[in-house]
Amino acid sequence: xxxxxxxxxxxxxxxxxxxxxxxxxxxxxxxxxxxxxxxxxxxxxxxxxxxxxxxxxxxxxxxxxxxxxxxxxxxxxxxxxxxxxxxxxxxxxxxxxxxxxxxxxxxxxxxxxxxxxxxxxxxxxxxxxxxxxxxxxxxxxxxxxxxxxxxxxxxxxxxxxxxxxxxxxxxxxxxxxxxxxxxxxxxxxxxxxxxxxxxxxxxxxxxxxxxxxxxxxxxxxxxxxxxxxxxxxxxxxxxxxxxxxxxxxxxxxxxxxxxxxxxxxxxxxxxxxxxxxxxxxxxxxxxxxxxxxxxxxxxxxxxxxxxxxxxxxxxxxxxxxxxxxxxxxxxxxxxxxxxxxxxxxxxxxxxxxxxxxxxxxxxxxxxxxxxxxxxxxxxxxxxxxxxxxxxxxxxxxxxxxxxxxxxxxxxxxxxxxxxxxxxxxxxxxxxxxxxxxxxxxxxxxxxxxxxxxxxxxxxxxxxxxxxxxxxxxxxxxxxxxxxxxxxxxxxxxxxxxxxxxxxxxxxxxxxxxxxxxxxxxxxxxxxxxxxxxxxxxxxxxxxxxxxxxxxxxxxxxxxxxxxxxxxxxxxxxxxxxxxxxxxxx
Numbered sequence: 403x404x405x406x407x408x409x410x411x412x413x414x415x416x417x418x419x420x421x422x423x424x425x426x427x428x429x430x431x432x433x434x435x436x437x438x439x440x441x442x443x444x445x446x447x448x449x450x451x452x453x454x455x456x457x458x459x460x461x462x463x464x465x466x467x468x469x470x471x472x473x474x475x476x477x478x479x480x481x482x483x484x485x486x487x488x489x490x491x492x493x494x495x496x497x498x499x500x501x502x503x504x505x506x507x508x509x510x511x512x513x514x515x516x517x518x519x520x521x522x523x524x525x526x527x528x529x530x531x532x533x534x535x536x537x538x539x540x541x542x543x544x545x546x547x548x549x550x551x552x553x554x555x556x557x558x559x560x561x562x563x564x565x566x567x568x569x570x571x572x573x574x575x576x577x578x579x580x581x582x583x584x585x586x587x588x589x590x591x592x593x594x595x596x597x598x599x600x601x602x603x604x605x606x607x608x609x610x611x612x613x614x615x616x617x618x619x620x621x622x623x624x625x626x627x628x629x630x631x632x633x634x635x636x637x638x639x640x641x642x643x644x645x646x647x648x649x650x651x652x653x654x655x656x657x658x659x660x661x662x663x664x665x666x667x668x669x670x671x672x673x674x675x676x677x678x679x680x681x682x683x684x685x686x687x688x689x690x691x692x693x694x695x696x697x698x699x700x701x702x703x704x705x706x707x708x709x710x711x712x713x714x715x716x717x718x719x720x721x722x723x724x725x726x727x728x729x730x731x732x733x734x735x736x737x738x739x740x741x742x743x744x745x746x747x748x749x750x751x752x753x754x755x756x757x758x759x760x761x762x763x764x765x766x767x768x769x770x771x772x773x774x775x776x777x778x779x780x781x782x783x784x785x786x787x788x789x790x791x792x793x794x795x796x797x798x799x800x801x802x803x804x805x806x807x808x809x810x811x812x813x814x815x816x817x818x819x820x821x822x823x824x825x826x827x828x829x830x831x832x833x834x835x836x837x838x839x840x841x842x843x844x845x846x847x848x849x850x851x852x853x854x855x856x857x858x859x860x861x862x863x864x865x866x867x868x869x870x871x872x873x874x875x876x877x878x879x880x881x882x883x884x885x886x887x888x889x890x891x892x893x894x895x896x897x898x899x900x901x902x903x904x905x906x907x908x909x910x911x912x913x914x915x916x917x918x919x920x921x922x923x924x925x926x927x928x929x930x931x932x933x934x935x936x937x938x939x940x941x942x943x944x945x946x947x948x949x950x951x952x953x954x955x956x957x958x959x960x961x962x963x964x965x966x967x968x969x970x971x972x973x974x975x976x977x978x979x980x981x982x983x984x985x986x987x
Contacts, residue, residue, distance in 0.1 A: 426513025446494030626658025644754030691718030696826025741796025779839025790828025
C-alpha cells in the first residue's frame with residue numbers, strides 16, 4: 403500500500419477535476435467547494451504520510467511497472483524524499499486554506515474555478531515528486547496553464563493584461579526548458595534525473611551540458627521571478643483573484659527555486675563549471691532580487707503589488723541559501739520556503755478580506771477603514787513582524803541556517819543583505835497595517851506616486867470564514883520553534899546526496915546571534931514609523947531622504963513598465979549573463 407502512495411495525490415486531484423468539469427453543472431449549491439476542499443485535505447494527508455515514511459528511505463513508484471533494467475532506466479517514476487514530500491504537503495495545506503477562504507468566492511461558475519485549482523494543485527505536487535526531467539516540464543506546464551487561466555479569471559481588461567504578461571514571459575520560459583531538455587537528452591540519452599546525473603559525471607566540463615543548464619535553470623528562474631526575470635510577477639499578482647495570489651506567492655514562485663535546486667543536486671553537481679555559475683551568478687541574482695524586491699515593496703501603495711515585490715525579495719533569500727551549495731544553506735532554503743509560504747499566504751488573505759469588506763486594495767485610500775475588522779489588522783501586523791525577522795517560527799529558523807552557512811563560506815556580508823530584505827519588506831507591510839487599521843500616515847511618501855487601481859471582490863462571505871484560514875496559517879508558523887530548521891537540516895542531507903552519501907554525523911550549527919533578528923525587526927519598525935509619522939519630522943529631513951532615495955527608486959519604477967516587450971528584453975539580458983559567467987569562469 404505504501405509503495406502506491408506517490409501516485410495517489412496527483413491522480414486523485416486530476417480525477418476529481420475531470421469529474422467536476424463533467425458534473426459540476428449538476429451539483430447543488432456549494433457542493434463543488436466541499437469536493438475541492440475534501441480532495442485538498444486528502445492530498446495533504448497523503449503527502450504528509452509519505453514525508454514521514456521518507457525519513458527512512460525515499461519512496462519510489464514506477465508508472466506502469468517499467469523500472470530500470472540492466473542499469474538502464476526505462477520507465478518514469480515518482481521519488482518522494484523528505485524535501486519533495488514536505489513541499490508537496492505545504493502545497494496541500496495552502497490549497498486547503500485557500501479553498502476554505504474562497505468558499506462562495508464565485509457565483510455561478512459551474513465549478514470551473516475548482517477545476518482549475520485542482521489542476522493547479524496536481525501540477526505542483528507532481529512537479530515536487532517526479533524524478534524525470536521531461537515530466538518536470540509536463541507538470542510545470544500544467545501548473546502554468548492553470549495559473550494563466552486563474553490570473554485572468556475576472557476577465558477585466560487589467561486582469562487580461564496581467565495574464566498576458568504572465569503568459570508570454572512564462573511561455574518563453576517553457577520553450578527554454580524544452581530546449582534544455584532536448585540538448586541534454588541528445589548528449590546523454592536519458593531523462594531520469596539519476597541517469598542524467600551519472601551521464602554528467604562522465605563528461606564534466608562538456609559545453610552542451612553547460613548550455614542545457616543555462617536553458618533549464620533560466621526557465622525555472624523565470625517561474626521563481628528572480629532578477630532580471632522577475633518583471634511579470636507584480637503585474638500578475640496585482641490582478642489575480644486574492645485566493646489565487648495566495649498560491650502564487652505561497653508556493654508557485656518558490657517552487658521555481660526548488661526546481662533549480664533539484665537540477666543542481668541530481669544532475670549537474672558533478673560539473674565544476676556549473677557549480678561556479680551557481681555560486682557566483684545565481685548568488686548575485688539572489689542578492690539583487692532581495693534588494694530590488696525590498697526597495698520596490700517600500701514604494702508601493704497597491705497591497706497585492708507590494709506583497710508581490712516582497713515575494714521577489716524573500717525568494718531571493720532562498721536563492722542565496724541555495725547558491726551557498728552547503729547543507730546549511732539548502733536546509734535554510736527549505737525551512738524558509740515553508741515559513742514564507744504560510745506567512746505570505748496569510749497576508750494575501752488579509753488583502754482579500756480588505757477587497758471583500760472595504761471594496762479596496764489601495765493603502766492610502768483605505769486609511770483608517772480597517773478599524774472595524776481589527777482582527778485582520780492584528781494578523782497583518784504579526785505577519786509583517788515575521789517577514790521582518792521576528793525570532794520565532796520557520797522563517798527565522800531558515801534565516802539562521804542561511805546566515806550560518808554564509809559565515810562558514812566566508813561571505814558574512816550576505817547577512818546584511820538578508821537583514822535588508824527582511825527589514826524592507828516587513829516595514830512595507832507594517833506601514834500599510836498602521837495606515838489601514840490604525841489610521842496613521844496622513845501624509846504619504848514615495849508610495850503616493852506608485853500605480854494603483856480600484857478593485858473589489860465578492861462580499862457575500864462572512865468575515866469569520868475568511869479570517870479562520872488566515873489565523874490557521876499564521877498559527878502553523880509560530881509554535882514549532884526550531885523544528886522546521888531541524889527538519890530542513892535532516893532533509894537537506896538526502897536532497898543534496900541522493901546517491902546515499904552519509905553526512906548525518908555533522909551537527910546542525912547553533913542559531914545566529916539573537917540580536918540579528920531583533921535588529922532587523924527594529925529597522926523595519928523604524929522604517930515604518932518614519933513613513934507613518936513623516937508629517938511630524940523636520941521638513942529638511944524628509945526632503946533630504948526623498949532626494950537621496952530618488953536616484954534609486956525612480957529608475958526602478960521606470961524599468962517596471964508593464965510592457966511585455968521590455969520584460970522579454972530582460973530575459974535576453976539574463977541569458978547573456980549566464981553566457982558571460984560561463985565564458986569568464
